[in-house]
Amino acid sequence: MADLDRLLRPGISHAAADAVEPPDFAPIERRGVRRRRAHTVLAAAAVVVVLLGVAGGVRIFDADKSSAPHVVDQPPPRSLPAEDGVVEPGTYLVPSSTWSTVDYTITFPEGWRVRDQYIFDANSEQIDELSIEPFVVTKIYADACQGERGPQTQVGPGVDDLVDALLAQPGPAKTRVETTLGGYPATRVDLRVPDRLKTKNCFEGPGTGAQIWLNGPKNYLVLDPNGLLSIYVVDVDGQRAVFTSQTRPAYTSPEDRAELQQVLDSIHIEK
Incomplete structure (x- = not known):
């Protein structure tokens, strides 16, 4: 029985080594990078939209201000x-x-x-x-x-x-x-x-x-x-x-x- 163990141990060791080979995390990492990039792009787009809205509001305010009638005092007859x-x-x-x-x-x-x-x-x-x-x-x-x-x-x-x-x-x-x-x-x-x-x-x-x-x-x-x-x-x-x-x-x-x-x-x- 001991002789059998000695004969089988190298094969078992190789099988164990094959069984515990570490998984490939590269695809997972690439998906994570893509998600982070997507989140970054969405956040930047949101900031641009907010800034454009503020700028548009300022322009509208200025336009309303510029379109207000300019009252000129008329001299009496x-x-x-x-x-x-x-x-x-x-x-x-x-x-x-x-x-x-x-x-x-x-x-x-x-x-x-x-x-x-x-x-x-x-x-x-x-x-x-x-x-x-x-x-x-x-x-x-x-x-x-x-x-x-x-x-x-x-x-x-x-x-x-x-x-x-x-x-x-x-x-x-x-x-x-x-x-x-x-x-x-x-x-x-x-x-x-x-x-x-x-x-x-x-x-x-x-x-x-x-x-x-x-x-x-x-x-x-x-x-x-x-x-x-x-x-x-x-x-x-x-x-x-x-x-x-x-x-x-x-x-x-x-x-x-x-x-x-x-x-x-x-x-x-x-x-």
């Missing part, structure tokens, strides 16, 4: 000069008076003139003159061609009272347009002298135009024989305000028409 003459460009306050039922502001570009503190014009006393006037109207001429040679018609206090009276007044050719002026609804009545009236013996003879109304010593309105007269009847919360503008279309340039409209659009009725 000026008072109209007491003397007739060309006014400096700017915004002026026109208080209510015998010529206007409301306070309003109006803005002039270069070259506009004021007369009697309520008549405004450009290209003064020239064929291409532009004009704007406010009025207080209580009556109109019964016939615009006869004018002061005929009677006058009383007009009620409402907006429609004046609009209806103008549309019914004999003489001018008329067009009615619904619009706004000074921030309030308005009806605009456009008047022209028709050809049949230009040769007729009107208030001052043939070719002298038509008289629309007279409401005081200077508060008169005449339609030029070559003119386009626009009468704005404004409804200021039930109170009637009246403004007019007049051009001579055959002689008025597109630039001057645009400037006249710009001044009309600048009117703001104060309440």
